[in-house]
Amino acid sequence: xxxxxxxxxxxxxxxxxxxxxxxxxxxxxxxxxxxxxxxxxxxxxxxxxxxxxxxxxxxxxxxxxxxxxxxxxxxxxxxxxxxxxxxxxxxxxxxxxxxxxxxxxxxxxxxxxxxxxxxxxxxxxxxxxxxxxxxxxxxxxxxxxxxxxxxxxxxxxxxxxxxxxxxxxxxxxxxxxxxxxxxxxxxxxxxxxxxxxxxxxxxxxxxxxxxxxxxxxxxxxxxxxxxxxxxxxxxxxxxxxxxxxxxxxxxxxxxxxxxxxxxxxxxxxxxxxxxxxxxxxxxxxxxxxxxxxxxxxxxxxxxxxxxxxxxxxxxxxxxxxxxxx
Numbered sequence: 200x201x202x203x204x205x206x207x208x209x210x211x212x213x214x215x216x217x218x219x220x221x222x223x224x225x226x227x228x229x230x231x232x233x234x235x236x237x238x239x240x241x242x243x244x245x246x247x248x249x250x251x252x253x254x255x256x257x258x259x260x261x262x263x264x265x266x267x268x269x270x271x272x273x274x275x276x277x278x279x280x281x282x283x284x285x286x287x288x289x290x291x292x293x294x295x296x297x298x299x300x301x302x303x304x305x306x307x308x309x310x311x312x313x314x315x316x317x318x319x320x321x322x323x324x325x326x327x328x329x330x331x332x333x334x335x336x337x338x339x340x341x342x343x344x345x346x347x348x349x350x351x352x353x354x355x356x357x358x359x360x361x362x363x364x365x366x367x368x369x370x371x372x373x374x375x376x377x378x379x380x381x382x383x384x385x386x387x388x389x390x391x392x393x394x395x396x397x398x399x400x401x402x403x404x405x406x407x408x409x410x411x412x413x414x415x416x417x418x419x420x421x422x423x424x425x426x427x428x429x430x431x432x433x434x435x436x437x438x439x440x441x442x443x444x445x446x447x448x449x450x451x452x453x454x455x456x457x458x459x460x461x462x463x464x465x466x467x468x469x470x471x472x473x474x475x476x477x478x479x480x481x482x483x484x485x486x487x488x489x490x491x492x493x494x495x496x497x498x499x500x501x502x503x504x505x506x507x508x509x510x511x512x513x514x515x516x517x518x519x520x521x522x523x524x
Contacts, residue, residue, distance in 0.1 A: 203422040207315075211352070211377050211459045212444075215422070218460035221442050227275040229449045231268050233369050258356050261365060265372045265451065266312045266349045267298045272449065276301035276308065295332060305342040307332065312349040314356055315377070319348055319412040321391045327494040329384055330481070334474050341470035344384035348417065350377045366452070373454035378421055379445070380462045385473045386438065392480070392487060395431045421462050439465040
């Protein structure tokens, strides 16, 4: 085995001395509060009909919230702020609920987490929605959209925690987070649309259509970022690549979060430049432009239905000039 990949089965920094010797991120908040239910209720992690019928959904929500709170502590911002915006003043509202958002810096974060063998699913609808947020005039200026991808060092989360307390899951995620990779939306978009050895495409009926960013590619990106981008037909010179690590003293409730490698990849170009490039790429790609056209039709239909069902409820409608980003 290439010694750079010892981290896969070993400790977080095994084979990655460059990350271990790097400067730690300066966290915005070192003591994080993960809200628990009352102790007597912790055994029931999955409240509600959906979670009872699909317990894996409850686990995804609980573990996902752990990493949303962790990203918030590292970078600042708010978790799960809901905005409904009417960009063209035509009554077609678009809901946006970023995992983490920083209103002062025009920054939106999507947070994803996976187990030791997991992949990242880039859902067509999600990518389309972020494309719309990036390229249309919802904000005073084009926002920076970032995907924070976390991997934790165990598998079988559903069978392991189905009958355990929430604080056990929080403690194990604190001690077993393997690494985090932070990627700009421009790069996520390239991974999504470019077929290569590290991705696969699903367009079946079992789940919504998506592109899979495979586990091998995620691991290789951490170990060899420049070389892996080249393998994915992406020019590494378009990005700033930085190897860091998480702070030594940061806590989720009473559990210390063990340090882990952090790969930061950032755009070299302005967000307006990114916006223009994304629009040109979609316009020049017949498959992608048709896919997005159909998604927009479907989305507007869903929004019309939602508005009819919720016609008696108030909406927070923010005209373009009042968007708080």
